[in-house]
Amino acid sequence: MSPSAAASKHDAASEHDSALLAHHFDDLGQQHEAAQLGMWAFLVSEVMFFGGLFLVYAVYRNMYPSAFHAASHELDVVLGGINTAVLICSSLTMALAIRAAQVGKQKSQVMHLVLTMVLGIAFLGIKAVEYSHKFEHHLVPGPTFDVAAFGADGPQARIFFSIYFAMTGLHAFHMIVGIGVMIWITKRAARGEFTPQQHNALEMTGLYWHFVDVVWIFLFPMLYLLGRHA
Amino acid sequence: MNTHVVPLKIYIAIFLALLVGTGVTVAAAYVDMGALNTVVALSIAVVKALLVILYFMHVRYSSRLTWVFVAAGFFWFLILVAFTFADYDTRGWS
Numbered sequence: 001m002s003p004s005a006a007a008s009k010h011d012a013a014s015e016h017d018s019a020l021l022a023h024h025f026d027d028l029g030q031q032h033e034a035a036q037l038g039m040w041a042f043l044v045s046e047v048m049f050f051g052g053l054f055l056v057y058a059v060y061r062n063m064y065p066s067a068f069h070a071a072s073h074e075l076d077v078v079l080g081g082i083n084t085a086v087l088i089c090s091s092l093t094m095a096l097a098i099r100a101a102q103v104g105k106q107k108s109q110v111m112h113l114v115l116t117m118v119l120g121i122a123f124l125g126i127k128a129v130e131y132s133h134k135f136e137h138h139l140v141p142g143p144t145f146d147v148a149a150f151g152a153d154g155p156q157a158r159i160f161f162s163i164y165f166a167m168t169g170l171h172a173f174h175m176i177v178g179i180g181v182m183i184w185i186t187k188r189a190a191r192g193e194f195t196p197q198q199h200n201a202l203e204m205t206g207l208y209w210h211f212v213d214v215v216w217i218f219l220f221p222m223l224y225l226l227g228r229h230a
Numbered sequence: 231m232n233t234h235v236v237p238l239k240i241y242i243a244i245f246l247a248l249l250v251g252t253g254v255t256v257a258a259a260y261v262d263m264g265a266l267n268t269v270v271a272l273s274i275a276v277v278k279a280l281l282v283i284l285y286f287m288h289v290r291y292s293s294r295l296t297w298v299f300v301a302a303g304f305f306w307f308l309i310l311v312a313f314t315f316a317d318y319d320t321r322g323w324s
Contacts, residue, residue, distance in 0.1 A: 033293060040296055044303030051307040055314055062318065077256065084252050092245040095236075095286045102235045203288075210286045214279045220252075221271040225259035229267060 020198040028198060035200040039207050050215055053170070057163050057222060060156075067156030072227030074139055075164070076130055080224040083126050084216065090119035091213045097189075098206045101199040106192055109202075113186040116209065120179045127172055134161070141165065164223055171219060174212045181205050234291035244285045251278045 025031040061068045097112035138146035141162045147154030185205045188194065194202045255274040263270065284290040289300055 033295075036292060036296055037299060040299045040303075044299055044306075047303040047307055051310060054307075055310055058311065059314065059318060062315075077259075081252065081256055085249060088245065088248045088252065091248075091282060091286050092241060095241050096238075099235065099238070099241070207287055210282050213286075214282050217278045217282065218275050221255050221259070221275050225255065225271055226268070228259040229262040 020195075031198075032200055032203075035204055036207075039204045043207065043211050046211060050167075050170070053163070053167050054218065054222075057167070060159055060163065061226070064153070064156035064159070067150065067153035068160050069227040070150050070153055071157040071160035071164075072223060072225075074134075074137065075224045075227075076133065077224050077228065079126050079130050080220055083123050084220045086119050086123045086126070087213050087216050090116045090123070091210055093119065094206045094209045098199070098203055101189075101194040101202055102196055104196045106189070106194075109189045109194060110186060113182055113189055117179050117182050117186070120175055120182075120209075124172060124175060124179075127168065134165075167219055167223070171212065171215055174215070178205070178209050178212055181208070234288065236285065236288070236291070240285060244281050247281055248278055251281075 021028055021031060025034065093112045093115040097109050097116060100106070100108035100112060134140050138144050138149070139161055141158050145158050145161070147158065150157035182205060185202055189202065251274050255271055258270050258274070259267065261267075283300065289296060
């Protein structure tokens with residue numbers, strides 16, 4: 001293609017997509033690919049971020065298996081299980097919100113985003129109930145931690161709860177950020193900004209939300225289930 | 231735009247598979263399988279995570295470059311775990 005032909009093709013494309021296409025991209029496909037790749041670069045850094053904590057958990061569990069078993073037994077598997085289901089539901093509603101944008105159904109987009117936020121808040125509510133039980137049962141690391149309840153394993157059980165609060169706390173923080181982003185995204189969806197041609201911001205919010213779900217998919221069995229059969 | 235619209239049926243199937251996976255992992259945790267308990271729990275978690283990443287996060291329909299980014303991230307984590315345990319598991323003094 002001659003340079004002038006390429007330029008005129010580019011002009012035609014930018015006329016067509018002017019409101020949707022940032023000036024530094026050739027076309028919407030390229031813009032979408034860049035957004036997706038950039039978001040994954042961020043999510044991969046999150047894998048490394050959470051990965052360090054998962055490694056700490058694995059090393060300590062390997063060192064103190066009996067203490068980790070006993071401490072894990074103190075977690076509420078029913079509430080943890082319900083929360084897992086709640087988060088899976090919220091992942092589905094998020095996927096459906098993006099699908100609604102892809103097929104141009106604006107009301108369905110907004111409705112599914114609101115549902116996703118409601119489910120996210122439900123997760124945090126259940127998490128808050130669990131945390132308050134841990135305070136009542138003196139299972140929060142600190143001066144009130146009931147070391148004697150775990151016999152000789154006391155100090156090591158406290159390490160389990162430090163890791164539990166660090167990991168679930170960080171996970172909950174990610175959910176709060178996600179809900180914050182969704183408030184903004186839902187406003188934009190309500191204004192009809194997301195069309196089948198361009199809905200990158202919505203899609204990237206979805207990637208983030210699903211990633212938070214993936215983290216929980218590992219946290220739940222590792223923290224809650226490992227002490228069950230003992 | 232070349233985004234792939236995933237059929238509704240696939241989303242529902244993935245959703246149900248994730249719920250069933252959660253049920254199975256809870257049930258399996260109550261059966262004493264010794265060291266296998268951890269293997270079973272982690273295997274189910276990996277399958278569930280793959281379903282979310284490939285379908286809900288559209289990686290299955292994304293470019294090869296995206297695949298490389300995603301795989302590199304998780305592969306790095308495996309290196310981290312492998313080398314750390316190569317150390318901890320071979321310490322004769324602790």
